[in-house]
Amino acid sequence: MENDNLLTIRNLSVELMTARGVVHAISGVSLDIYRGNIHGLVGESGCGKSITSKSIMRLLPEGRARISGSIDFDGSKLLALSEKQMAKLRGAEISMIFQEPMTSLSPLKTARAQLEGALANHTNLSRAERRFRAENLLERVGFPRDRAKRYPFELSGGMRQRVMIAQAISCNPKLLIADEPTTALDVTIQAQILALLRDLQNEYGMSVLFVTHNFGVVSQICDRVSVMYAGNIVETAAAEELLSNPMHPYTRALIGCIPRGSGQRDRLFALPGSPPLLYEIPDACRFAPRCKYADEQCLSAPYHRTTGTHTVACHHVSADSAGGI
Numbered sequence: 001m002e003n004d005n006l007l008t009i010r011n012l013s014v015e016l017m018t019a020r021g022v023v024h025a026i027s028g029v030s031l032d033i034y035r036g037n038i039h040g041l042v043g044e045s046g047c048g049k050s051i052t053s054k055s056i057m058r059l060l061p062e063g064r065a066r067i068s069g070s071i072d073f074d075g076s077k078l079l080a081l082s083e084k085q086m087a088k089l090r091g092a093e094i095s096m097i098f099q100e101p102m103t104s105l106s107p108l109k110t111a112r113a114q115l116e117g118a119l120a121n122h123t124n125l126s127r128a129e130r131r132f133r134a135e136n137l138l139e140r141v142g143f144p145r146d147r148a149k150r151y152p153f154e155l156s157g158g159m160r161q162r163v164m165i166a167q168a169i170s171c172n173p174k175l176l177i178a179d180e181p182t183t184a185l186d187v188t189i190q191a192q193i194l195a196l197l198r199d200l201q202n203e204y205g206m207s208v209l210f211v212t213h214n215f216g217v218v219s220q221i222c223d224r225v226s227v228m229y230a231g232n233i234v235e236t237a238a239a240e241e242l243l244s245n246p247m248h249p250y251t252r253a254l255i256g257c258i259p260r261g262s263g264q265r266d267r268l269f270a271l272p273g274s275p276p277l278l279y280e281i282p283d284a285c286r287f288a289p290r291c292k293y294a295d296e297q298c299l300s301a302p303y304h305r306t307t308g309t310h311t312v313a314c315h316h317v318s319a320d321s322a323g324g325i
């Protein structure tokens with residue numbers, strides 16, 4: 001499968017220097033994102049989803065982050081690129097959308113001008129061509145033509161999100177990173193934005209890394225999914241396989257806790273306990289303190305196992321148990 005990867009992350013670790021000491025935000029993360037795939041990254045708050053995304057974009061806090069491992073993107077080793085080379089990729093070949101559009105929209109530019117600006121930075125299009133393309137992009141993401149000259153503060157959350165998506169796809173990226181892009185929106189708008197992203201993925205053939213804490217969202221749009229816990233990836237599989245045959249006790253707990261029905265979009269998992277603070281690297285399975293299957297074995301080094309395309313890091317899942325703990 002290696003050749004089908006657009007993005008290959010191996011053994012990625014990030015340490016952040018904070019006033020209270022070094023935080024081991026993520027450790028030993030390996031991830032394959034296939035071409036033309038939507039890959040979900042799921043887990044509770046603080047498990048390292050955003051740090052993983054920002055590592056790919058090389059947007060970690062300057063001077064305060066130490067990063068190791070490798071990130072291969074379409075033949076380039078991202079961690080070896082100069083800032084200048086990276087700036088060329090960022091926003092063009094790899095782009096990112098955030099939960100809060102105001103982080104990537106300029107408050108001083110109209111919706112259309114945001115897109116024209118992105119096109120001016122990354123293409124050689126003429127002014128007239130940029131305007132034409134910006135208008136087409138707005139139309140494509142379902143943004144009303146008569147609002148093209150409005151500023152972000154004059155737009156609803158859903159409309160801002162559409163502008164940000166249009167900006168992110170304006171240069172035909174090969175990889176789109178979406179970090180909880182629908183969490184702040186109400187359920188109906190959330191569904192529309194998910195459908196839009198799925199359609200755009202199909203049309204443009206790009207790969208998407210979709211960060212969420214919601215398995216409902218995973219089942220709606222993801223092809224594959226990785227589950228993170230306390231800075232590690234604990235399970236990766238095709239979305240259908242993972243949802244129907246979750247193997248890691250953490251994944252099972254999360255799936256058992258999917259909020260059902262409407263109006264509960266922001267409820268977090270009702271899994272007792274909380275993830276460990278990551279000031280030191282535990283030499284045990286990180287989930288052990290919250291795991292009902294934990295025994296002495298789990299307090300030694302965590303176990304990593306691969307069965308074809310379904311990988312699980314758990315002492316209790318053996319090759320022949322196929323998930324039957």
Ligand SMILES: Nc1ncnc2c1ncn2[C@@H]1O[C@H](COP(=O)(O)OP(=O)(O)OP(=O)(O)O)[C@@H](O)[C@H]1O
Binds near residue numbers: 016017061
């Ligand atoms: N700027 C920062 N300074 C210090 N520690 C940070 C910083 N950003 C993140 N961390 C720490 O890194 C770890 C991973 O955080 P990250 O933001 O990646 O989590 P997340 O999975 O995206 O959570 P959420 O679902 O809340 O967005 C956490 O322990 C967090 O406290």
Ligand SMILES: [Mg+2]
Binds near residue numbers: 179
């Ligand atoms: Mg985050």
